[in-house]
Amino acid sequence: MSTQNLIETHNLTKVYSKVRCVDSVNMQVPSGTIYGFLGPNGAGKSTTLKMILGLAKPTAGNITLFGTPVNEKNRIKLLKQTGSLIESPSYYGHLTGEENLQIIQTLKGCSEKDIDKVLKIVRLEEARKKLVNHYSLGMKQRLGLAAALLGFPKLLILDEPTNGLDPAGIQEMRELICSLPSEYGITVVVSSHLLSEIDQMADHVGIIRKGELVYQNTLESLHSHAKQQIALRVSHTAIALDLLRQDGITATQEDDYLLLPLVDDNYVANLCRQLVSQNISLYRVEKREKSLEDIFLSLTGKESSL
Amino acid sequence: MITLQMEYRKIKRKKIGLTMCAMMSIQFAWLLWASKNPSEKELLQGWLYNLHTQPLLCAIMMPTVISVLASRLADIEHKGNTYKQLKTLRTAGALYHAKVLCGFLFILAMTVADYLFLLALGYGHGYVGNPDLKAYLLSFVLQTACCLSLYLLQLDLSLLFFNQMIPLVVGLCGSMLGVILMYLKTYSFLPWGGFLSSAIVMMDWNPATRIVTYYYRDFSSVELFALCMIAVWIVLFYTAGRILFTRKEG
Amino acid sequence: MKTSYGKAVHAERLKLRRSPVWLAFIALPMISAFFGTFNYLNNIELLKSEWLSLWTQHSLFLCYFFMPSLIGTYCSYLWRLEHTRHNWNSFLTSPIPLSALYFGKLTHAVWMTVLGNLWIFFLYYICGRLSGLNSPFPKEAVSWFLFGTVGAVAICSVQLFLSLIIRSFAIPIGIAMAGGIFGLLVTNKGMGLRYPYSLYSMGMRANNPNLALDASAHLVNSLTYVFIFTALSILWLRKHEISAN
Numbered sequence: 001m002s003t004q005n006l007i008e009t010h011n012l013t014k015v016y017s018k019v020r021c022v023d024s025v026n027m028q029v030p031s032g033t034i035y036g037f038l039g040p041n042g043a044g045k046s047t048t049l050k051m052i053l054g055l056a057k058p059t060a061g062n063i064t065l066f067g068t069p070v071n072e073k074n075r076i077k078l079l080k081q082t083g084s085l086i087e088s089p090s091y092y093g094h095l096t097g098e099e100n101l102q103i104i105q106t107l108k109g110c111s112e113k114d115i116d117k118v119l120k121i122v123r124l125e126e127a128r129k130k131l132v133n134h135y136s137l138g139m140k141q142r143l144g145l146a147a148a149l150l151g152f153p154k155l156l157i158l159d160e161p162t163n164g165l166d167p168a169g170i171q172e173m174r175e176l177i178c179s180l181p182s183e184y185g186i187t188v189v190v191s192s193h194l195l196s197e198i199d200q201m202a203d204h205v206g207i208i209r210k211g212e213l214v215y216q217n218t219l220e221s222l223h224s225h226a227k228q229q230i231a232l233r234v235s236h237t238a239i240a241l242d243l244l245r246q247d248g249i250t251a252t253q254e255d256d257y258l259l260l261p262l263v264d265d266n267y268v269a270n271l272c273r274q275l276v277s278q279n280i281s282l283y284r285v286e287k288r289e290k291s292l293e294d295i296f297l298s299l300t301g302k303e304s305s306l
Numbered sequence: 307m308i309t310l311q312m313e314y315r316k317i318k319r320k321k322i323g324l325t326m327c328a329m330m331s332i333q334f335a336w337l338l339w340a341s342k343n344p345s346e347k348e349l350l351q352g353w354l355y356n357l358h359t360q361p362l363l364c365a366i367m368m369p370t371v372i373s374v375l376a377s378r379l380a381d382i383e384h385k386g387n388t389y390k391q392l393k394t395l396r397t398a399g400a401l402y403h404a405k406v407l408c409g410f411l412f413i414l415a416m417t418v419a420d421y422l423f424l425l426a427l428g429y430g431h432g433y434v435g436n437p438d439l440k441a442y443l444l445s446f447v448l449q450t451a452c453c454l455s456l457y458l459l460q461l462d463l464s465l466l467f468f469n470q471m472i473p474l475v476v477g478l479c480g481s482m483l484g485v486i487l488m489y490l491k492t493y494s495f496l497p498w499g500g501f502l503s504s505a506i507v508m509m510d511w512n513p514a515t516r517i518v519t520y521y522y523r524d525f526s527s528v529e530l531f532a533l534c535m536i537a538v539w540i541v542l543f544y545t546a547g548r549i550l551f552t553r554k555e556g
Numbered sequence: 557m558k559t560s561y562g563k564a565v566h567a568e569r570l571k572l573r574r575s576p577v578w579l580a581f582i583a584l585p586m587i588s589a590f591f592g593t594f595n596y597l598n599n600i601e602l603l604k605s606e607w608l609s610l611w612t613q614h615s616l617f618l619c620y621f622f623m624p625s626l627i628g629t630y631c632s633y634l635w636r637l638e639h640t641r642h643n644w645n646s647f648l649t650s651p652i653p654l655s656a657l658y659f660g661k662l663t664h665a666v667w668m669t670v671l672g673n674l675w676i677f678f679l680y681y682i683c684g685r686l687s688g689l690n691s692p693f694p695k696e697a698v699s700w701f702l703f704g705t706v707g708a709v710a711i712c713s714v715q716l717f718l719s720l721i722i723r724s725f726a727i728p729i730g731i732a733m734a735g736g737i738f739g740l741l742v743t744n745k746g747m748g749l750r751y752p753y754s755l756y757s758m759g760m761r762a763n764n765p766n767l768a769l770d771a772s773a774h775l776v777n778s779l780t781y782v783f784i785f786t787a788l789s790i791l792w793l794r795k796h797e798i799s800a801n
Binding site: 053077107 | 642644797
C-alpha cells in the first residue's frame, strides 16, 4: 500500500434499498493536494464522503485514512485529524458564531486561539458576536468551513462548499481553499457538480457517475485530453508523416487520420502546398476540438444534469 | 382545498393520527378504570356521570395532547425551513387557514371518538335508561369549541417559536391549570378553563351522607359569559395567528 | 487535559446557553405548590397530618402527570439541538466516543431533574412554613428526594432514547404524558416498581407519604432501566446511520 495517498478506498460500495449508490470506488487522494471530486447531483459524491467520515457504513469494500483502516476502533483517532463540511453547514442558530466555534473547539480539544485564527481566515471576525440565525447563507457556509478548520486538521473534506453562495462568495471560497495546502499543509477533498469550479481549484480529479468512479488522475492529464488538434486525411499517410517529422512535429495516427497538435494557419497552408506538390491527394483538413466540458460530459453521460 | 390537501400530503408518514390514537386510548383507559364496577346508584346516574367526567379528563389531558398535535403540524415548516418556498406558492393567510383546518379535522375526529366511547361505555355498563342525546350533542359541541381555542393558541405559539419547548411547556402548564380549576370547581375566563366552565353536568357531594348527586347545570349569567369567552378566544387566536404568520419571515 | 466525557458535558453546556429552558422547571412546580397549598388550607379540617398532608397535595399531580412530561420535554430539547440545522453531521464527526457524547446529554438531563426536584422540596418547605406548620420538617423527605431522583433518572434515560430515535419534538412528550398517567393505573394495581414512569412517583411517595417502599427493588429496577435504555441509545448512535435532516 502506498503511503503517498492520504485516502484510499478499495472497492467501496454502498447499497441503499437495492440501488448501488456507490459502486466499487477506488479513490486515491495523494497527500498535500486538492482533490476535486466531480459528478452530477445524485452520483454518489456525498455518500462516498460520508463513508470516509464514518457517517455512513460501507456495504462492501474498505477505506484507509493516513494509512490506517477506517473502523470503529480507529474512528476517534482518525476524526481528530480530519475536518469536514458535509451537505449544508451545521450550526446552533440561537448561539453566536463564536459560541458555535467554542462548542467544536471544546469537542476537538484544540486551542482557543484557533477560534480567532479561523474566524480571521473565513473573514467572520466582525460577525462573531452575531446570532447565527441572523447570518446569510454564505456566512453560515463560511462558519461551517471555520468549524472544519478548527485544530488545523491534516485532511479537510468539503462537500459542495460553494452551494448557495453568490459569485463573489464562490470566488472567495475558491481562493481560500486553494491556499490551504500551501499555507497550512492541509490536504483538501472538495466535491462539486461544476467542472469549471474544480478546474480552478483542484490538482487531482476524480469523476463519479452513477456511483462509479469513471476517471481519476491529475487535472493536467484531464486537460491533455482536451487539446485541440488538426486532423489530416491524405492518400499517402507515410509520406505525410515523414514530411511532418522533418518539420519536427510529432503526429499520431488514428484510423485514416493523422492527428497533429494545433499548429498555426501559415504552417497548415504550407503543409498543404507541399503535400500537393508531391502529388499527394488531400482529402480532409479538420480542426478537432474536445473541450474539458466534452470530456466531462462523455464521462458522466449526457443525460445527467449538470 | 388544494392548500389543505397539500397540508395532508406534508404530514404523510408522520404518524400524527397514530400518536393521537395512542393518547386517546390512554384517556379511554382512564375513563374505563374510573367507572369500573358501578353500583346500582351509579348505574342510575351513569349517563349524567359521563357528561360530568368527560370535561374533567379533557381539562387535564387536552392541553398537552393539543400542544403535541399543534407542534407536530407546525414543526414540519421549522425543520424544512419551508416558509419562503410555501409563501411563493400560496398566500400566507391561506396557508395558516389550511393548518388550522387540518388540525381541526384531527380534533373533530378525536372528539367524535370520545363521545362514541362514552355511549359505548354507557351501554356496556348497562346504565339505566337512554342518554339525553340533546345534552350529549351540546356537550360535544362545547368540547370541540374548547379544543379548537386551545389548538389555535398552541398553533400560534408553535409557529412563532422555533424552540418547540416553549409551546409544549405552555401546554403542560395548561394541563396543570386544568387540574387546579377542576379542584376549585369554578368557571374561568382562561382558555384552559373552558372545559370546566362549559361542563353541563355538575356534581353535588354531601359530606355528611357521602351521597353523590349529578344534576344539569343552570348557567348563571357570569358562567354564560365565561362560556362566551371560548368564542372570543377562538376569534382572537385565529386573527392573531393569521397576522403573525403573514408577517413571519423565514 | 479534559476527558472525552468532560469535553462532551462542557460542549452540551455551551449549547444550552441563551435558551432559558430551565424556566419550565421553575414554573411548573410553582404552580403545583401554589395550588397544593391552597387546597391544603381549604381542606385543613380533613387533612390532619400536617406536613404529610401537605405533601400529598403538593406531589400528586406533579409526580404523576407533569414531571414525566417535563423531563420528556427537556430530553426532546436536548436532542432537537442535533435533529435540526444539520447538526448530526457535526455531532457525529466530533472526535469523541459516541458513548461520551450520549453521557453528555444524560448528565444534563439528570442535572436539570435534580435541580427541579430540589426546587420542589424547597417549595414544599417554604409553603409548609407559610401555612403555619411549626412542627419539624419531616426527615423522610430526604428519602423521598433520593428515591424520587433515582426514579427520575430512569425516566430521563427512557425519554432520551425516545427523543433520539423519534425526530419529532412533541411525540416523545405525548408518550411521557401517557406514560405518567398510565403509571397511575399501574401503581394502583401494585406493579409500580416494574414500570419506569411510576418509579419516580413511587420514589417521591406521591400522594402516599406512608408508603413502605421496597428500597432495594426500587433501586435495582431504576438502575436496570437506566442501563437498558442507555445501552439502547448508544447502540442506536453506533449502528443506525442518522442522516442530517
